[in-house]
């Protein structure tokens with residue numbers, strides 16, 4: 259790794275709002291990311307960091323988005339390898355239930371990053387999914403979901419204003435230019451139509467989790483909360499109609515308690531860039547102990563917390579519903 263450029267300089271402007279009021283929250287060694295992905299998932303991400311020795315975690319003071327600089331997104335081979343892991347494409351995402359309240363069965367719907375087309379089941383006949391993984395698109399078509407392989411920008415410029423609703427679930431945290439991405443979604447949407455996006459909630463479960471490598475580059479390159487998603491709507495020329503954070507799901511209660519314990523008993527761990535601690539270190543052992551404690555606590559507390567239902571708004575995901583033009 260000696261031939262890599264050992265530079266991770268703070269960028270000039272925020273990827274969402276364009277502000278130059280940025281805070282450098284610290285560096286992450288690319289070698290640690292390579293090691294973590296290998297150890298946790300058996301994935302080799304070395305080629306992503308061939309020219310980069312360190313990344314910075316950067317926070318925007320104005321919109322509060324976090325991003326990793328330089329922005330290095332996952333290559334096709336990386337996503338192909340991830341798709342080979344059985345759990346990667348969730349058949350059902352909890353935010354589908356929220357999104358469907360804003361989608362009529364007569365609506366023309368475009369879903370970007372459609373995976374195997376699971377959201378098509380919530381829509382009428384006018385559904386189009388965009389996906390770049392050919393195997394996922396093929397599986398979608400086999401279950402009668404109209405999923406095609408085409409980049410968003412190309413599709414939006416060929417079909418301006420065609421759709422009533424354009425949605426992307428758990429996608430924008432993967433892309434290098436989220437503002438451009440949502441602007442293209444808006445271009446494909448008719449005036450008065452809706453743009454719906456969901457992302458992991460940095461103020462909820464994902465933000466309090468140690469060594470969550472899938473929440474780090476090259477998988478996730480940005481991190482979001484209500485404020486930054488609101489700023490994204492504004493940056494893309496959209497109005498924010500609704501924004502909702504999921505509650506803690508019953509099956510995530512152990513995860514939630516471990517993260518809370520960590521914040522309470524070992525706050526120095528979550529203060530690290532990217533919430534990352536070195537595998538095999540004393541801090542890592544401390545996190546594992548808190549994780550086990552959280553899991554055990556969940557077994558005891560589950561009946562009292564009604565499966566996590568009382569832990570409002572602190573779950574995995576935020577979903578934002580944006581409108582093109584003013585709405586009443």
Ligand SMILES: [Zn+2]
Nearest residue numbers: 272275318321
């Ligand atoms: Zn910003």
